[in-house]
Amino acid sequence: MSKLPPLSVDEEELALLTDFYQLTMTQACWKEAMDGVATFSLFFRRLPPERRFMLACGQQHAAERLARLRFTDMALTRLADTGLFEAGFLDWLARWRFEGDIWTLPEGTPVFANEPLLEVEAPIAQAQLLESLAMNLVQLETVLASKAVRIVLAARGRPVVDFGMRRMHGIDAAVRGVRAYRTAGLAGTSNVLGGLRHGMPLSGTMAHSYILAHDDEEAAFAAFARHYPDTTLLVDTHDTLEGVRKVIELMNAEPGIRVGAVRLDSGDLGQLARETRALLDAAGHQEVKIVASSGLDEWKIAALIEARAPIDAFGVGTEMGVSSDAPVIDLSYKLVEYAGTPRLKHSPGKINLPCPKQVYRRRDAQGRYLGDVIALRDETGVEGEALLHPMVRGGQPIEEGMALAEGARERVSDSLTRLPEELLRLEAGHGDYPVELSSALEHLRSIT
Amino acid sequence: MSKLPPLSVDEEELALLTDFYQLTMTQACWKEAMDGVATFSLFFRRLPPERRFMLACGQQHAAERLARLRFTDMALTRLADTGLFEAGFLDWLARWRFEGDIWTLPEGTPVFANEPLLEVEAPIAQAQLLESLAMNLVQLETVLASKAVRIVLAARGRPVVDFGMRRMHGIDAAVRGVRAYRTAGLAGTSNVLGGLRHGMPLSGTMAHSYILAHDDEEAAFAAFARHYPDTTLLVDTHDTLEGVRKVIELMNAEPGIRVGAVRLDSGDLGQLARETRALLDAAGHQEVKIVASSGLDEWKIAALIEARAPIDAFGVGTEMGVSSDAPVIDLSYKLVEYAGTPRLKHSPGKINLPCPKQVYRRRDAQGRYLGDVIALRDETGVEGEALLHPMVRGGQPIEEGMALAEGARERVSDSLTRLPEELLRLEAGHGDYPVELSSALEHLRSIT
Known part of the structure; x- marks a missing residue:
């Protein structure tokens, strides 16, 4: 009987999850028979105020999904119903395939302003169409993982568990958020579907309602502890x-x-943790741990640890779930080359970098990161590890590249030992990570 | 070949989109044979700092979805695989049905602190299980509509179009967000799937990349304008x-x-709009309108209009799409009655209201809202319009109640003419909307 709109977005609708102008521009390109190869670069212009780095997340999975986009009969019918597209264009869309290349950073790579997280190289009518979905997909996981890693850092090795599902922005954020949290180093999640889907241990305690529905607290504790040995009360x-x-x-x-x-x-929480620990220890229950929650963010956790509160684990929800201090990053997907010519929008006060690029990360003898160089992709002789890897070639996902996604969590924990220490502080303003342009890129930029 | 986790959440997985403790608590209730009827109330404790009211959105659709939740074989298999649940409980879950009642505000109702947006009354093992999903579903649309209506108010009748899909928190936020925007009074959206699904006109212009991929701006303008008469350049x-x-x-x-x-x-934008208008008018093109975008929010739009910038329509993306000043509200789903007895968590500094409730909105002779009274649901003699309506009874959606969702957009525009004028200002601090407790509720609260 229900007339509710569906809640899910199926694979076959995914091509419609785009901004309308992508379709009108693509129809225009089709009418104009524009078929030059375009390179688009996905990057952000600046770090949010308190941030020292972001974790690039979601871009590898996004690359594979983008490469697989199709306009299904259902999607084409819905577009035809709008009356805004020509029959010839819809026929062409039915045959539309992404046949280009996509390069990305591996999932979990620390990334800085102006460094591409993802680059697409394809005929313009293919590359343009990917913009909106690419940005939406990468935005979510990058925002959430970049917030979560700050909370992991603040907790200094104590486990952090995600309790945020209920206050995140909808279903996709809640479920895919767990993937970002896993990458960022969280220990578990309360989110059942998110945890099952993305391989995170499920965790949870009990709600006040369970206590209140019993005759008294004693009865509720006794019942729950009997049901679940080693539970948290x-x-x-x-x-x-x-x-x-x-x-x-x-x-x-x-x-x-x-x-x-x-x-x-x-x-x-700090004072209560101390008194709780004292009570438990005095009763000989050193084995009972203390978990704290209640509006926690990285600053509150850092303050509790600074004050030596004897808290063993943290449950974090709301603040992490919406990345409250920086719920958005200003990701852009910009045309940087078309038909072999560098392209550049000249915007006062903004840096735009032309052409396909590569990012090189330099290390010292101990393996610590010294800084990055953004270079032209085909430039030679730039020192450092090349961070952008081909993920899709000729429309086909590359197994070797995609496999890098598996190591996301380990990549983050490894990176945290290699980033300059001052970047791991919560507050900004202690010097930025050095990101330079190669001389070839700097030169090209000056003449474009 | 892909091993990517799915992006969508299907209806048959929806029961798993919950916090783990809902399932462990429900198993505990099952083991303890707890079958008392519980009432849970969904509300928020305070308005975000700059807000004068929120628009309750999503709760009617949520009510119907919650009433239809089922644990499918797939969901049960995945739960069984965790090893954390007993076979008897999983059998019971397979037969689990929501058989209770759900009351909600109609979609688009202005709502204030401590007023229930939704109340659930059912045996505790049914009502408890709905908590996390109910909160996630209502949170998203309420947050987005409540931000969007401020932007609509700031634009003072000029059309506002949603350009935010690319920077919203994932797919569900982007698509369901359009429903919230429609309720809040936006004129259109760039989001194709969101617009098609939720009945919002599609709108869009062109991207810089289209211009840059042409030999020059003139060629790009000419081509696009020929393709699309009356387009926006x-x-x-x-x-x-x-x-x-x-x-x-x-x-x-x-x-x-x-x-x-x-x-x-x-x-x-203000200065450029004036100069643009002057150029167009001088050339006899009074018919060409001016659309402005670029990091707009309610404050920037209000300032542009205050300065009489000749802008005819606004495109708003990022700030609205994440509700940047208030990306979250502190929604709670609290047990207020169990087995016929009022229940209350005593929290220092927090108001908790026991028992099933009703909200009455009083009007003056002109129909303007004078204030609200939160009362007990079965209390008689309270003046005003009863705002909470039954949406689900005995597990079945009620057609008459659900039909109220259709009028959401009109409800908002009508409400904006009835709310005290000072509540429509963007800034807080001009007196709050009066929300009182009925004497019966006040008395019950004092003795619970």
């Missing part, structure tokens, strides 16, 4: 320290009961 | 006023060409 429903005392009484009264942790979810 | 690729002059030359040279508008996308 939420102790702040009425009074946190009273709750902790009840957990201790329960463990003392029923020696078979094992409690893994108590969770503090309100109040002065 | 993007004039800032090289120099905005030079671009405008080229558009005028084109119209003069080819009288058959009709240009609908020029789009300004960088620089001092």
